[in-house]
Amino acid sequence: MATATEALASTTAEGPTSHTQNQAQPSIYQLMALVMNDVRDVGKNGFNDHQKYKFRGVDDFIGALAQPLRDHGVFMMTEILDFQTSVRGKMNATHMRVAFHFYGPAGDKVTATTLGEASDTADKASNKAMSAALKYALMQTFMIPVDAGSLDDGDRDHPVGQASAADGYMQRLRKPAVWNNPTALLAMHSEAKADGLLQETVYAPGGEEMALGELIVARGRALKAEAAEREQRQAAEAPAVAAQVAAETGSGAVAVDPESFQPHPDGQDFANQAALASSREAVEGIRSMAASQNLHRSGVLAPDSGKPDVLEAYLERRAAELGSADGEDVVDGFVRRMRNGWKELGPTRMALAEAKEKGLLTTVIPFGNDHLMIQDVLGTRIKALEEQAALANAGANV
Incomplete structure (x- = not known):
């Protein structure tokens, strides 16, 4: 879709030239006043089918002035004063400064200078810039009347073009909840x-021109690379954090056979809550409650390793993990916590409650070879765990 913009006209006047043959002829000033008296008004006779608005075209102004100019012996010559071209994506743009010289039979002239700007996908940008400059030179030089009320519409407030479907995708893509969310990017790519x-073709936030699909894929890869780097950093820091906790608290891992180990029920509940916590502050609150009940040294199955451990040691690691992952995506963090408690009914129910509280129930996440909403994934898992528990109880009662 080509566009054009215009600038206000400036007008200068010169006296008779050396070619004047009849100084008794009326001056150009007198003749232009007569032309202005005879010119008819110009309405918005054109209609833009794409953007659905009416406009006054340069042909309307030429048609309104052609006869009055002939009647009074005034003619016009055009002079290009300045000319520049540029490229805007796939559009060729032209900027020009144009002088329009109006001569009378006495040889004197009046000059109107305007700016014209236009863009086009092919070779019509210069033509359109010239037409834009001429339109406003004629309208402003001769003060051509316009139809009542139309000065308050399209010629002053240029209509906004209708956004394309790709533009709609870009508006959604720029939102942080999508731009920083691999799952949302995957869903958008499918859509x-x-x-x-x-x-x-769209323009990336950095200004690069690229295909919409290419942009979505590139952003998803960047997020995956950032997540992998973050996980590597956390894995590298985990031993040092655990060693520091053991040195400061004297609470090393529980050295027992995992098969015969029985976690403390209340201590395990605190560990599971910490696994689902979304902030370091929440974990610190769990630590305080565990200490107040003298459970901080109780044995638990650590949700991050699945091995016997001391509750205090696990809570320290969990707090350090959240402290180093402040920039973690909300959905990614939730999915990680959901997976930590996947094997137990209580943590899975807590995950469903957290998803509801944070408005994540309808968020789509990868699941197996498909993509499902979180509420469907957790609902199915809770039902399966409830059935397992019922079978276990039935077996125990036989």
């Missing part, structure tokens, strides 16, 4: 593919 828009 854009279904709409046939993956090859539509």
Whole structure:
């Protein structure tokens, strides 16, 4: 879609030239006043089918002035004063400063200078810039009347073009909840593919021109690389954190056979709550409650390793983990915590409650070879765990 903009006209005047043959002729000033008296008004006779608005075209102004100029012996010559071209994505843009010289039979002239700017995908940018400059030179030089009320619409407040489908995707993509969320990016890629828009040209936040699908994939890869780097950093820091905790608290891991180890029920409950916590402050609150009940040295199965450990040691690691993952995506953090408690009914129910509280129930996440909403994943898992528990109880009663 080509566009054009115009600037205000400036007007200068010169006296008779050396070519004047009849100084008794009326001056250009007198003749232009007569032309202004004869010119008819110009309405908005054109209609833009794409953007649905009416406009006054340069042809309307030429048509309104052609006869009055002939009647009074005034003619016009055009002079290009300045000319520049540029490229805007796939559009060729032209900027020009144009002088329009109006001569009378006495040889004197009046000059109107305007700016014209236009863009086009092919070779019409210069033509459109010239037309834009001429339109406002004629309208402002001769003060051509316009239809009542129209000065308050399209010629002053240029209509906004209708956004394309790809533009709609870009508006959504720029939102932090999508831009920083691999799951949301994956869902958007699938949606854009279904709409046939993956090859539509868009502009990335840095200004690069690329296909919509390419941009979504590139952002997803960047997020995955950041997550992998973060996990590597946390894994590298974990031994040092555990060693420091053991040195400061004297609470090393429980050295027992995992098969015969029985975790403290209340201590395990605190560990599971910490696994689902979304902030370091929440873990610190759990630590305080565990200490107040003298459970901080109780044995638990650590949710991060699945091995016997001291509750205090696990809570320290969990707090350090959250402290080093402040920038973690909300959905990614939730999914990680959900997986930590996947094997137990209590933590899984807590995960469902957390998803409801944070408005994540309808968020789509990868699951097996498919993508499902969190509420469906957790609902199915809770039902399976409840059935397992019922079978276990039935077996115990036989």
